[in-house]
Amino acid sequence: xxxxxxxxxxxxxxxxxxxxxxxxxxxxxxxxxxxxxxxxxxxxxxxxxxxxxxxxxxxxxxxxxxxxxxxxxxxxxxxxxxxxxxxxxxxxxxxxxxxxxxxxxxxxxxxxx
Amino acid sequence: xxxxxxxxxxxxxxxxxxxxxxxxxxxxxxxxxxxxxxxxxxxxxxxxxxxxxxxxxxxxxxxxxxxxxxxxxxxxxxxxxxxxxxxxxxxxxxxxxxxxxxxxxxxxxxxxxx
Numbered sequence: 001x002x003x004x005x006x007x008x009x010x011x012x013x014x015x016x017x018x019x020x021x022x023x024x025x026x027x028x029x030x031x032x033x034x035x036x037x038x039x040x041x042x043x044x045x046x047x048x049x050x051x052x053x054x055x056x057x058x059x060x061x062x063x064x065x066x067x068x069x070x071x072x073x074x075x076x077x078x079x080x081x082x083x084x085x086x087x088x089x090x091x092x093x094x095x096x097x098x099x100x101x102x103x104x105x106x107x108x109x110x111x112x113x
Numbered sequence: 114x115x116x117x118x119x120x121x122x123x124x125x126x127x128x129x130x131x132x133x134x135x136x137x138x139x140x141x142x143x144x145x146x147x148x149x150x151x152x153x154x155x156x157x158x159x160x161x162x163x164x165x166x167x168x169x170x171x172x173x174x175x176x177x178x179x180x181x182x183x184x185x186x187x188x189x190x191x192x193x194x195x196x197x198x199x200x201x202x203x204x205x206x207x208x209x210x211x212x213x214x215x216x217x218x219x220x221x222x223x224x225x226x227x
Contacts, residue, residue: 006155009153034215034216036218042220042221043117043203043218043219043221044156044203044205045216045218046215046216048219049215061141065136090156098163098209099146100146100161100171101146101158101205101216102158102159103148103155103156103157104155105153105154105155106153106155
């Protein structure tokens with residue numbers, strides 16, 4: 001079975017500061033990892049995903065994440081926060097076969113001017 | 114492509130009423146699923162389907178029914194609505210070619226049960 005833990009339900013950063021959203025996973029098989037973003041009153045949009053190969057994954061809007069198997073982590077980063085990054089972010093994991101996508105509880109990112 | 118569409122956008126029900134949340138996709142995706150989103154709980158899987166005629170339960174299936182008669186549609190039925198089913202419901206779809214496939218989400222249905 002797969003599970004995801006997102007550390008911090010709410011993260012607040014200043015505009016221009018580093019964004020770091022933490023995600024740790026548990027999986028009995030090699031995982032496929034995803035980050036989704038949800039803007040207020042909207043659906044979920046894929047930011048990036050890790051499948052196989054390069055462990056540093058670049059996504060949209062300047063975000064990236066690094067898969068670290070030894071730490072079972074997939075933290076999301078962005079060098080410089082923008083006001084438009086304020087949203088809720090979800091980490092998710094999928095195992096082998098047709099197993100469903102399992103989500104973390106989400107981290108709400110606030111960006112302060 | 115319209116992607117994943119959901120209707121209605123918003124619904125108010127009284128306890129005990131039944132209703133169907135509609136979900137459709139035009140991407141010929143085999144895999145479809147329903148999630149509910151509650152504050153502080155993330156998204157929890159209700160039911161999913163890997164193809165027409167095949168459905169399975171997720172983490173929180175009680176009080177919900179699904180069927181998959183076509184590839185395009187995956188309706189979610191609330192049999193007898195309860196206040197605990199007040200939530201935002203999201204439908205998603207993807208190809209079944211491997212777990213690395215991206216799931217695409219609809220805009221959601223906001224349900225209030227009084």
